[in-house]
Amino acid sequence: MSLSKLIELFSEPGLVDGDGLASRLEELSLLEVVLTQLCGGGEGHCAHSLPNRSDTCGYLSSGGQPESARNVEQRCQGGCFHVEVQVESRKVVAMAAVDSFYLLYREIARSCNCYMEALALVGAWYTARKSITVVCDFYSLIRLHFIPRLGSRADLIKQYGRWAIVSGATEGIGKAYAEELASRGLNVILMSQDEEKLQNVAKDLADTYRVETDVIVADFSRGREIYDPIQEALKDRDVxxxxxxxxxxxxxxxxxxxxxxxxxxxxxxxxxxxxxxxxHMVLPGMVERKKGAIVTISSGSCCKPTPQLAAFSASKAYLDHFSRALQYEYASKGIFVQSLIPFCVATSTTAPRSFLHRCSWLVPSPRVYAHHAVSTLGISKRTTGYWSHSIQFLFAQYMPEWLWVWGANILNRSLRKEALSCKA
Incomplete structure (x- = not known):
């Protein structure tokens, strides 16, 4: 008979009902046998007193002396085990004090069982919540980057208006974005500091897509002085x-x-x-017309602190938060504000000999990127604009900050070393 069976035996409610108590107590003599087997020998003694009875049953210890008491004890020679059975107020209590770590662990685990169940429920809730979030994120990726490509293209002129402004439009993502808008029939105002490049891009768009174009030469690094001429040039345009x-x-x-x-x-x-x-310049007109879209191109470096690009990544984080706040402020007025967060795109700003300069499914060309990004306009308020970048963004969101910083340090050291070797 096992120890757990003995404890169960003397703890059953039926034990205290009538003569069942006396018959069960007769089996107490088995206790010494079990304990002796468990502990390898030793002395034991046993005594029972029945409630509301004058008679007692005695059990001789191995020393031959009878005992009559309210407690029944069995002690092993090594002191490793102690069992007490107490009959009191029609109640039988079984207790075990164990020096064995395994048995002690079982007793503690049994007493903490309710807390373990509560923690299990919390863990299950957290796991389910995270699983649902991941599934929703991947569904959003498919809905945003693949499903729209199966249908017809949105009519951006009807949704927002006929004129679009693109700053930094002479190369890279800006130029490709302007081409994509022109391919959808929008007239485009191009802004950059290089007038010759502006004129060339404007002519190409007008000849290729049969749209109207205009240029505004603006060196934004000069600060406040450039904005009055820009506002004057835009005063008759419904952007x-x-x-x-x-x-x-x-x-x-x-x-x-x-x-x-x-x-x-x-x-x-x-x-x-x-x-x-x-x-600040174009938003009042959009609010007045109750339609318009503002796209601000941030960077994947804004996801988490990026060492060796501290000021740049911080400025892109500003653009991301600025766009998201504007969306909350003006969505009810018919204005769509999108924060675009590209990761690596093969532009002239990437190191010429690095893998970032070579087009791939991870690093798209500006034209491929712009084609995908424009298709998300009016659908997603915050997106990377490209399907593989969205996968990277998901990993970045769930990645611990220390891992992001570690990877950024390795990548940026490599790019810096490559750039310095090119200069030498």
Whole structure:
């Protein structure tokens, strides 16, 4: 008979009902046998007193002395086991005090069982919640990047208006985005600091897509003085879409103290001030017409702190939060505000000899990226614009910050080393 069976035997409610108690107590003599087998020998003694009875049953210890008491005890010679059976107020209690770690663990686990069940419920709820979130994220990826491509393209002119402004439109994502808008029939106003490149891009768009184009030469790094001429040039235009693409970055990844003061001012004036003031300029007309779209191009480096790109990644985080806040403010007025968060795109700003400069399914060309990004306009308020970038973004969201920082340090050191070797 096992110890757990004995404890169960003397703990059953039926034990205290009538003569059943006496018959069960007769089996107590088995206790010494079991305990002796468990502990390898030793002394034991047993005594029972029945409630409301004068008679007692005695059990001789191995020393031959009878005992009569309310407690029944069995002690092993090594002191490893103690069992007490007590009959009191028609109640039998079985207790075990064990020096064995395994048996002690079982007793503690049994007493903590309710807490373990509560923790299991919390764990199940957390796992279910995370699983649902991941499933929803992947469904959103399919709904955003694949399903729209199966149907007809949205009529952006009807949704937002005939004219679009694209800043930083002479190369890279800005130029490709302007081409994609022109291919959908929108007239485009191109903005950049290089007038010759602006004229060439404007002519190509007009000849290829038969749309109207205009150019505004603007060096956003000069600060406040440039915005009055821009506003004057736009006063008669009903701008339906504003694409804040213009931006500057480091020549290569650098520690903050290695970045020049002029470069820091450029990042502030071009990355932060330009988008803010251009929105401030065109948004009143959109609100008046009760339609319009604002697209602000941020960067994947804004997901988490990115060492060796400190000022740049912080400026892109500003653009992301700025766009999301505007969406909450003006969605009810018919304005769609989108934060676009691309990861690596093969543009002229990437290191020419690095894998980031070669087009692949992870690193699309500006034209491929813009084609996908424009198809998300009006559907997603915050997106990477490209399907593989959305997968990267999901991993970045669930990635611990220390792992992101570790990977960013390795990548940026490699890019800096490559850039310095090219200069040498």
């Amino acid at each position: 339906g879409i504003l694409v804040n693409n213009v931006g500057v970055s480091y020549p290569y990844p650098q520690y903050f103290t290695q970045v020049s003061e002029d470069k820091l001012w450029d990042i502030i004036n071009v990355n932060i001030a330009a988008a803010s003031l251009m929105v």
